[in-house]
Amino acid sequence: MSDKLASQIEKIIRKAAGIEHGPVVLHEPFFIGNERQYVVDCIDTNWVSTVGKYVNLFEQLLSKVTGVKHCIATINGTAALHICMLLAGVQRDDEVLTQALTFVAAPNAISYCCAIPHFVDVSPVSLGVCPDRLREYLKKIGEIRGKELFNRLTGRRIRALLVMHTFGHPSHLNELKKICDEFNLLLLEDAAEAIGSEYEKKHVGHHGLLSALSFNGNKILTTGGGGAILTNDDNLADVARHLTTTGKVSHQWEFYHDCVAYNYRMPNVNAALGCAQLEQLSEILTKKRLLASRYSSEFSRVDEISFFNEMPKVKSNYWLNAILLKNVSRDRRNKLLDALNNDGIMVRPVWNLSNTLPMYKNCPSDDLSVSQKIEGSLINIPSSPSF
Amino acid sequence: MSDKLASQIEKIIRKAAGIEHGPVVLHEPFFIGNERQYVVDCIDTNWVSTVGKYVNLFEQLLSKVTGVKHCIATINGTAALHICMLLAGVQRDDEVLTQALTFVAAPNAISYCCAIPHFVDVSPVSLGVCPDRLREYLKKIGEIRGKELFNRLTGRRIRALLVMHTFGHPSHLNELKKICDEFNLLLLEDAAEAIGSEYEKKHVGHHGLLSALSFNGNKILTTGGGGAILTNDDNLADVARHLTTTGKVSHQWEFYHDCVAYNYRMPNVNAALGCAQLEQLSEILTKKRLLASRYSSEFSRVDEISFFNEMPKVKSNYWLNAILLKNVSRDRRNKLLDALNNDGIMVRPVWNLSNTLPMYKNCPSDDLSVSQKIEGSLINIPSSPSF
Numbered sequence: 001m002s003d004k005l006a007s008q009i010e011k012i013i014r015k016a017a018g019i020e021h022g023p024v025v026l027h028e029p030f031f032i033g034n035e036r037q038y039v040v041d042c043i044d045t046n047w048v049s050t051v052g053k054y055v056n057l058f059e060q061l062l063s064k065v066t067g068v069k070h071c072i073a074t075i076n077g078t079a080a081l082h083i084c085m086l087l088a089g090v091q092r093d094d095e096v097l098t099q100a101l102t103f104v105a106a107p108n109a110i111s112y113c114c115a116i117p118h119f120v121d122v123s124p125v126s127l128g129v130c131p132d133r134l135r136e137y138l139k140k141i142g143e144i145r146g147k148e149l150f151n152r153l154t155g156r157r158i159r160a161l162l163v164m165h166t167f168g169h170p171s172h173l174n175e176l177k178k179i180c181d182e183f184n185l186l187l188l189e190d191a192a193e194a195i196g197s198e199y200e201k202k203h204v205g206h207h208g209l210l211s212a213l214s215f216n217g218n219k220i221l222t223t224g225g226g227g228a229i230l231t232n233d234d235n236l237a238d239v240a241r242h243l244t245t246t247g248k249v250s251h252q253w254e255f256y257h258d259c260v261a262y263n264y265r266m267p268n269v270n271a272a273l274g275c276a277q278l279e280q281l282s283e284i285l286t287k288k289r290l291l292a293s294r295y296s297s298e299f300s301r302v303d304e305i306s307f308f309n310e311m312p313k314v315k316s317n318y319w320l321n322a323i324l325l326k327n328v329s330r331d332r333r334n335k336l337l338d339a340l341n342n343d344g345i346m347v348r349p350v351w352n353l354s355n356t357l358p359m360y361k362n363c364p365s366d367d368l369s370v371s372q373k374i375e376g377s378l379i380n381i382p383s384s385p386s387f
Numbered sequence: 388m389s390d391k392l393a394s395q396i397e398k399i400i401r402k403a404a405g406i407e408h409g410p411v412v413l414h415e416p417f418f419i420g421n422e423r424q425y426v427v428d429c430i431d432t433n434w435v436s437t438v439g440k441y442v443n444l445f446e447q448l449l450s451k452v453t454g455v456k457h458c459i460a461t462i463n464g465t466a467a468l469h470i471c472m473l474l475a476g477v478q479r480d481d482e483v484l485t486q487a488l489t490f491v492a493a494p495n496a497i498s499y500c501c502a503i504p505h506f507v508d509v510s511p512v513s514l515g516v517c518p519d520r521l522r523e524y525l526k527k528i529g530e531i532r533g534k535e536l537f538n539r540l541t542g543r544r545i546r547a548l549l550v551m552h553t554f555g556h557p558s559h560l561n562e563l564k565k566i567c568d569e570f571n572l573l574l575l576e577d578a579a580e581a582i583g584s585e586y587e588k589k590h591v592g593h594h595g596l597l598s599a600l601s602f603n604g605n606k607i608l609t610t611g612g613g614g615a616i617l618t619n620d621d622n623l624a625d626v627a628r629h630l631t632t633t634g635k636v637s638h639q640w641e642f643y644h645d646c647v648a649y650n651y652r653m654p655n656v657n658a659a660l661g662c663a664q665l666e667q668l669s670e671i672l673t674k675k676r677l678l679a680s681r682y683s684s685e686f687s688r689v690d691e692i693s694f695f696n697e698m699p700k701v702k703s704n705y706w707l708n709a710i711l712l713k714n715v716s717r718d719r720r721n722k723l724l725d726a727l728n729n730d731g732i733m734v735r736p737v738w739n740l741s742n743t744l745p746m747y748k749n750c751p752s753d754d755l756s757v758s759q760k761i762e763g764s765l766i767n768i769p770s771s772p773s774f
Contacts, residue, residue, distance in 0.1 A: 028433050037428050039656070041665040042421050046415050046610040048660065049604020070758045075462050075612065078633075079652035104590040104633055104644045110648045114501065123612035216437020217654070224654035225462065246465075246491055253724050257491040260746050267604070267611030269426070269660065273435065337640050351642040359647050 005304055007337040007383070009323070012298040012343055016291060017387045023344040027320065029222045030287075030385040033280045038272035043369045050245070052268025059228070061278045066193070066203040067209070068230040070237030072267035073274070074244055077192040077214025077227035081162075081263065082110035083218055084210040084229060085374060088186045090115045095151055095364065097185070098162040099129050100353040101371040106162055107363075118151070118158065119355045119365040122374065123211055125311045128171025129163045130370065137366045138183050149184050154364060160186040162343055166202055167380070169310055170317035173199045173207040185319050188212075192227070195220055196285045198315040201325070205230040210240075215274055220284055220385070222317055223274035226266050241346045246321050276346035285317055287385040292318035295381070299323055308378070316382065322350075325377040340379075350378045392691055393726040396768070397711070399685040400732055403678060404774045408608040410731040414707065417772040420667045421695045425659035426772055437632070439655025441662050446615070448665045452582070453590040453619040455598070457624030460653035460661070461631055463680060464579040464601025464614035468549075468649065470630055471597040474623050475547045475573045479500045482538055482751065484572070485549040486516050487740040488758040494741045494750075505538070505545065505754040506742045509761065512698045516550045518566055524753045525570050536571050539587045540749060541619075548640035552591055553704035554584035554767070555607070556697055556744055560586045560594040571629075571722065575599075579614070582607055583672045585702040588642035590618055592617040601678040602661055605774070607671055613653050668736025672704055674772040682768070686710055695765075705770065711739075712764040718765060727766075 017024045042048045055073055062071035067204070070157045074080045090113035098106050100119035107117035120137060123130035143152040153159050159178055164169045173189075180187040187207060194204050194212035205211035210233075215226035246263030266274075289320055290311075299307040305323050310316035325332060333349060340347045353375055355365050393507040406413045418498050418710050429435045442460055449458035461467045477483055479501035487494050494504035506525060510517035529541040548567055550558045560576075567574040576595035578584070582602075584591050592598035597620075602613035616627045623708075634648030637690035653661075697703035699706050712719060720736060727734045740762055 013453060029435060031430050031433070036427050039426050039430065040423050042611075043418050043426065043660075046418070048416060048609060050612060050710075076650045104635075104642075104648075106648060108633070108647055108649075112499075175678070179700070217434075217438070222435055224429075225650075226654040246495070248491075253726055253735045255736070256489075256744070257739075258745055260495055261491075263463045263612075265612075268764060269611040269656065270654070273430075273656065274416075338422075341639055348640045349642070352644075357643070358645055 003335065003339045005338050008027070008302055009336070010340060010343055010345050012295070013382055016294050016298065023380045024346060025384065026380065026382050026385060027218045028345040028384040029278065030284055034276040035273055038276045039269055042269045042272045047314040048269040049267050052271065053301055054268045054271035058274045060271050061275060062228055064283060065265035065278060066205050066230060068203070068205045069232045070230070070234070072229040072237065072240045072244060072265045073225040073271055074229060075214070075266055076216065076225045077212055078105040078109060078263065079264040080212035080214050080227035080229045081190060082112050082212070083107055083240055083262070084188050085109050085113045085115070086243060087210055087239060088188060090159050091195050093156055094159040095156050097153065097158060099164055100355045100365065100369070101127065101188065101350060101374060102164045102354060102370050103165065103192070103351055104354065104357065106164065106358050115155065115159070117360055117363050119363060121171060121366055121368045121370045124370050125284040125373065126171050127169055129161065129165035129176060131172045131175035131270055133366065134176070137222040142183055144184055144310065145266065147184055151364065158185065160188050161359070162188045162190055164190040165197055167322055168193050168197050170194065170197050170316065172198040172315040173204070174190055174272065177186070177207045193219065194317060194323045195317045196317040200313050206268060207233065208238060209233065220288065220317055221274065221277040222283060223266065223277070224271040226270050226274060233335050253290060284385045288318045288383070291383065292321055293386050295321050308362055320380040321383045322378050322380050324374070328373050330376040333379060336379060346382060350375055390692055390722065390726045393723050395689055396723070396750055397727060397730060397732050399682070403681050403685070404769055405414065411733060412770045413733040413735060413767065413769050413772065414432040414605045415771040415773060417667065421663040422660055426656060429656045429659050434682065435656040438650040441655045441658035442653055445658040445661045445665070446655070448662060449615055452665060452668060453592050453617060454666035454725055455590070455592045456619045457621070459627045459631060460658055461614040461616060461651045462653055463494040463603065463612045464599055465496060466649065466651040467599035467614035467616045468492055468577060469499050470627055471575050471599050472496050472500045472502070473630060474597055474626060475575055477546050478545055481544050481546040482541065484545060484546050484548055486551055486758070487752065487755050488514065488553065488737060488761060489551045489577065489741060490579070490738055491741065491744065492579070495550065496749050497561045499528070502546070503661070504705065504741065504747055504750050505756060506750060508753055508755045508757045510559060511757050511761065513558050514553035516548065518559045518562035520753065521563070522566050522735045525566065525606060529570055537752065547575050548724055549575045549577055551577040552584055554709055555580050555584050557581065557584050557586040557591050557701040557703065559752050562592070564594045580606065580706045581704060581705040582726065587700050593619065596620065597623060602623065607663040607675065608661065608668060610653065610657040610664070613657050613661060650702050671772045675705045675770070677705060678770065678774050679708055707767040708770045709765050709767050711761070715760050715764040717763040720766060723729055723766060725740055732756055733769060735767045737762055
């Protein structure tokens with residue numbers, strides 16, 4: 001490879017992955033437990049669909065792992081986010097604050113409610129919404145009327161703040177919760193990438209009124225496609241179950257549905273996979289954190305690169321390890337992405353900032369200079385637990 | 388059992404099912420092929436999520452079975468219906484004509500587009516939208532302006548007709564297509580229950596611009612949860628793929644999404660189940676039709692009951708066999724449902740008519756007297772292919 005930096009990066013990745021030649025993928029599932037057995041059990045017993053013992057067991061195991069009282073399994077993380085929005089009372093023409101540096105599912109879930117994403121900047125330390133910048137911004141554009149926050153520029157109600165634990169790195173939850181209380185905002189956590197991640201020794205998902213997990217194929221644990229809604233609120237949990245199961249009112253034989261609702265419940269065959277995966281979580285987390293620490297030490301010797309480490313008081317699951325170019329340059333980043341991918345090393349940039357996507361380019365937004373710097377310098381590197 | 392009619396019905400069902408004692412369920416999956424092998428293959432190869440060979444294979448097999456050029460696998464039938472609506476250009480405040488006698492997913496999918504379901508009556512022969520009644524109704528309330536149909540009572544555009552192949556019985560497709568052409572309506576087929584059903588020797592799904600299938604656990608074939616969009620239109624198929632996969636624009640490493648879209652793609656592990664199931668379709672259909680013919684002959688000897696048979700020119704998959712009380716009585720129906728279910732014979736009524744559900748009670752509607760009669764007299768009886 002003619003690019004010296006790309007060569008250096010490739011060498012470190014190949015060493016960490018233990019793959020001297022051939023492709024190194026970004027993140028592969030890790031099936032070393034009861035996955036086959038549980039899935040075949042669904043087929044043997046004829047329980048493959050949205051009712052079944054593994055769905056309930058998966059939810060119980062998730063509650064145990066996260067410490068959050070109620071976990072409602074969904075078909076994917078996007079569905080979980082959508083239901084979180086509905087449960088937070090997000091309505092047509094409301095605004096929901098969220099980071100521009102996020103996966104498109106977040107602004108999409110807001111759009112599904114006919115609400116408007118309102119983009120704010122992230123902290124370079126957490127990659128999640130920056131508390132200091134958010135407070136300054138809300139002082140400027142926010143106006144509390146009665147018990148609700150309004151955007152004085154657009155006149156619209158701002159209903160909630162959706163914060164993401166980017167790549168598994170917990171956001172500044174204490175500080176953000178304080179701001180939400182101060183400004184009468186509901187806090188929601190997009191924990192799609194953060195199963196196993198902790199904030200002050202507690203699993204993420206306890207600060208937000210509701211949180212969303214994802215178990216897509218590229219995640220630390222996978223159910224094929226899957227997600228979950230987490231909440232400590234009994235009533236919201238009941239409504240979440242109702243809204244994800246077509247709003248059907250329980251009855252021995254009648255088909256009565258009492259609200260517009262969704263077919264969002266995770267099927268048993270996917271939950272079976274999830275149960276087997278959850279049994280492996282602590283082993284997978286150990287492997288992931290070991291890989292991150294190897295990467296961290298190797299990249300500390302590369303002048304042009306910094307490795308993204310967890311901030312104090314948190315424990316990241318290091319879902320996708322990330323390196324950053326010290327000299328921000330989207331052009332340089334792109335060249336590295338091309339060179340490495342062409343060499344079989346699957347690397348990726350962060351998502352294009354949501355405010356630059358055609359359907360969200362006219363949404364309200366704070367200054368996003370930190371997000372832009374991160375976008376122009378961050379590269380995710382292969383992070384499979386099997387390394 | 389003290390109810391003589393209930394006893395007679397139970398006897399016929401137990402004989403058909405070959406189950407003398409214990410519960411007889413309504414419809415069980417039938418796994419007799421490569422289900423285990425294909426699903427385990429997904430786990431062995433690490434391809435469980437929304438990209439994988441079984442998703443493509445499932446779509447190809449579906450195309451082969453239905454003869455429809457493009458099949459796009461989705462997470463469930465509701466998602467397929469939702470995308471059909473979007474592709475038909477259904478917009479906020481449009482009306483979509485659909486039968487009141489349908490599963491709630493149909494009006495829900497219309498609502499997801501912020502459009503309004505507009506209920507019409509069904510034919511007692513097909514259980515799908517009645518062509519004669521529809522034409523009369525549209526002559527009365529419809530008004531063509533330019534190339535579009537408007538409801539002269541509400542002033543709203545009527546964009547499409549969604550017709551259901553209820554319990555697998557094909558609707559009057561030729562007649563409905565003609566009316567749609569006459570009134571500038573798009574025809575959409577809710578074929579959720581109709582895999583394997585034929586209209587004039589051709590699989591359903593060819594008359595509608597778009598059709599939706601379901602592979603929920605209670606269906607003839609199941610993928611745990613799953614569905615598909617069918618269309619012969621190349622361009623709509625491309626857009627369907629795009630809208631079901633988050634609107635991501637294909638690129639080696641970039642995350643650029645160009646529209647508000649959905650996470651609706653069927654995971655590989657579910658598609659694997661579907662491939663094995665599709666291989667068994669013709670055997671399952673044979674068993675289903677044999678069961679229907681046994682039921683038909685047995686119930687012909689019960690004075691108070693008529694068995695619902697397919698109409699001429701169609702071949703029904705007889706997903707759920709249905710009997711009807713000759714003397715319509717919701718009260719009598721309920722007593723039979725209670726008696727049989729309490730005796731372990733899982734029977735169900737048709738769905739509560741959509742226009743009676745709280746969220747749809749103010750939607751526009753034609754006279755629904757046939758639907759009401761069917762609601763007050765129909766009972767679905769156990770129909771598993773394993774009988």
